[in-house]
Amino acid sequence: MIRFLTAGESHGPAEVAILEGIPAGLSLVHHDIQKELEKRKSGAGRGGRGKIESDTVKILSGVRNGKTLGSPIALLVDNMDHDNWNEKMSIEPLTSEGVKLKHLTNPRPGHADLAGVIKYHFDDVRSVLERASARETVMRVAVGAICKKLLAEFKMLIASHTVQIGKVILEAEERDFHKIVSVDQTDPDIRCIEMNTSKRMKQAIIDATMSKDTLGGVIEVIASRVPAGLGSYVHYDRKLDGLIAGALMSIPSVKAVEIGTGVANASDLGSDVHDEIISDGHNIRRKTNRAGGLEGGVTNGENVVVRVYHKPLSSLGSPLNTIDLKTKKAAKALLERSDICVIPRAGVISEAMLSFVLANSFLEKFGGDSMAEINGNYLSYLGNLRNL
Numbered sequence: 159m160i161r162f163l164t165a166g167e168s169h170g171p172a173e174v175a176i177l178e179g180i181p182a183g184l185s186l187v188h189h190d191i192q193k194e195l196e197k198r199k200s201g202a203g204r205g206g207r208g209k210i211e212s213d214t215v216k217i218l219s220g221v222r223n224g225k226t227l228g229s230p231i232a233l234l235v236d237n238m239d240h241d242n243w244n245e246k247m248s249i250e251p252l253t254s255e256g257v258k259l260k261h262l263t264n265p266r267p268g269h270a271d272l273a274g275v276i277k278y279h280f281d282d283v284r285s286v287l288e289r290a291s292a293r294e295t296v297m298r299v300a301v302g303a304i305c306k307k308l309l310a311e312f313k314m315l316i317a318s319h320t321v322q323i324g325k326v327i328l329e330a331e332e333r334d335f336h337k338i339v340s341v342d343q344t345d346p347d348i349r350c351i352e353m354n355t356s357k358r359m360k361q362a363i364i365d366a367t368m369s370k371d372t373l374g375g376v377i378e379v380i381a382s383r384v385p386a387g388l389g390s391y392v393h394y395d396r397k398l399d400g401l402i403a404g405a406l407m408s409i410p411s412v413k414a415v416e417i418g419t420g421v422a423n424a425s426d427l428g429s430d431v432h433d434e435i436i437s438d439g440h441n442i443r444r445k446t447n448r449a450g451g452l453e454g455g456v457t458n459g460e461n462v463v464v465r466v467y468h469k470p471l472s473s474l475g476s477p478l479n480t481i482d483l484k485t486k487k488a489a490k491a492l493l494e495r496s497d498i499c500v501i502p503r504a505g506v507i508s509e510a511m512l513s514f515v516l517a518n519s520f521l522e523k524f525g526g527d528s529m530a531e532i533n534g535n536y537l538s539y540l541g542n543l544r545n546l
């Protein structure tokens with residue numbers, strides 16, 4: 159229903175995206191996108207690049223007088239750092255005398271470096287790492303912001319928070335959704351809802367920085383007021399849990415995705431896991447939400463709850479052992495500027511990807527060319543639900 163492509167190298171002139179399939183008539187202003195980009199930009203554990211970039215988005219098409227037109231929405235974010243990388247990122251071949259680019263030939267364990275040079279037959283790891291860089295997520299967040307705006311028109315809210323950095327884990331079992339929604343105001347640096355845990359998380363990042371190392375962690379992303387009936391159980395490629403897991407797994411450094419309490423459920427008895435069905439006479443609800451709002455690949459009306467597990471970044475200040483691809487001899491991995499920990503910013507990227515998948519399945523079910531048409535379809539569905 160909707161689709162997007164991004165393009166751009168980390169130190170190239172710009173990052174761009176085209177988002178297609180957003181209906182006409184959605185209210186959209188620059189700030190709707192920019193405010194999400196601001197959240198992605200900041201947070202503890204950020205490397206030097208954060209100070210260089212403004213991450214200011216330009217909307218190039220698809221919007222007029224504050225409303226979408228139904229035509230493709232093109233977005234652009236300039237890479238301010240490009241000015242410092244003109245030569246290394248030159249599009250024209252460098253032929254002038256004396257200019258010889260130093261090739262990077264010592265791939266980092268854990269990064270796309272080695273797999274990339276093998277696959278594309280490169281002799282310079284930079285040709286891989288420029289596109290494999292998490293800089294690309296700037297466009298995912300921009301695209302996701304538009305999807306989030308669409309979902310918000312139908313009362314759906316997407317929020318995220320940090321539940322683990324390294325070995326420091328948020329223990330609170332009961333999640334107060336209001337605290338999660340306001341975490342960007344209460345704790346913008348770490349995005350944890352519990353202040354003591356947040357302090358310990360921050361210290362863990364400081365410790366990793368001092369020892370020239372990196373840290374992974376876990377974020378939780380929640381979508382509330384999602385109607386029952388998105389996705390389908392009829393085919394593997396229409397199951398919404400699979401689509402959500404795929405989209406979140408595609409975020410750089412993500413190595414596992416968990417829906418609801420999926421990991422713990424594997425070792426518990428069925429009678430302890432499944433969410434019993436209750437009714438107050440009007441609404442069908444669940445006593446618990448261990449399924450994370452998804453049963454059979456379909457939303458069941460409870461919050462969609464997903465945890466996203468990130469490995470520590472693979473650009474280490476104190477590099478690991480590798481080989482030099484030219485000599486095949488042992489070497490230290492290349493040193494590339496990077497972040498220490500992406501977790502405080504990673505939630506915003508997961509929110510964007512979850513918003514995209516939910517907006518897509520929402521439009522698949524209720525879709526039309528205009529917001530008015532979709533609204534009519536949605537209201538009629540909700541009316542029928544009340545008659546269940």
Ligand code: EPS
Nearest residue numbers: 168205207290291292293471495496497
């Ligand atoms: C990032 C920009 C990158 C990295 C980081 C994310 O810029 P640079 O490589 O110039 O420092 O800071 O990328 C990675 C973590 C990665 O693994 O590639 C950004 O804008 O988010």
